Amino acid sequence: MKNRSKIRGVLGAMTGLAICAGATVSQADPNTLVPGGDLFPVSSGPGISAGATLVASNSVAWASSPNSINGTLVSEVWSGDANNTYHGLTFTYQVFLNASSINGLGQFTISSFAGFPNIDVTYDSTTPGYVPSVVSRSYLSLDGGEDVNFNFFGEMSPGLHTVVMDIDTGASNWYVTDASLIDHVAVPNVATFGPTSLIPSPEPSTIGLMSTAGVCMLAYLRRWNRRGR
DSSP states (O other), X not given: XXXXXXXXXXXXXXXXXXXXXXXXXXXXXXXXXXXXXXXXSOOEEOOSOTTOEEEEEEEEEEEOSSSSOEEEEEEEEEESOTTOTTOSOEEEEEEEEOTTOSSOEEEEEEOOOTTOSOEEEEEETTSOSBOOSEEEEOOHHHHSSOOEEEEEEEEEOTTOBBOOEEEEOOOXXXXXXXXXXXXXXXXXXXXXXXXXXXXXXXXXXXHHHHHHHHHHHHHHHHHHHHHHO
């Protein structure tokens, strides 16, 4: 009988935990990009907040062979960005296509986001430039959702540049990784920045869920122990 009572108590605690947890579930951010997902249209955002710290910056000239497209990729890493809901590093990217390019730019791809199930992608509304038509991400089953692809329908014309594109992550560290610029030819291995941690910081909604669920479980177990005395 005692064992049955304990089983019923544990099941009751689990039910109470599920009810409490269910009460805190919230809808995903519309700017969240998961492996295999896409964002269309791409939303504007506030950009990097005042008081954020520039951790790393890089400007790399790139060109295809034969030289049909060429330009510059500017990449930055920011910490302490108050607009980053994951409270980790924010990565920004801006592509410049030289007027000397024969063709337009169709796609810009960044690697190294595997291990981060949720990232938020927006463009900085305070910066002028060409806005990506859609942002997509590779499938989890393919490469862990590593690639983030900025697609330009109709292509970005020579002489233009993109807006500053922001990617919010929960990463605490960064490293130099690769980007590709693509038209009918590809320019691979262009140095840029990406996150290194395989385990991102919990989302604010997840932290709230864990905290509320823990309080509910503790309260239930206390009531259960009183009844058993």
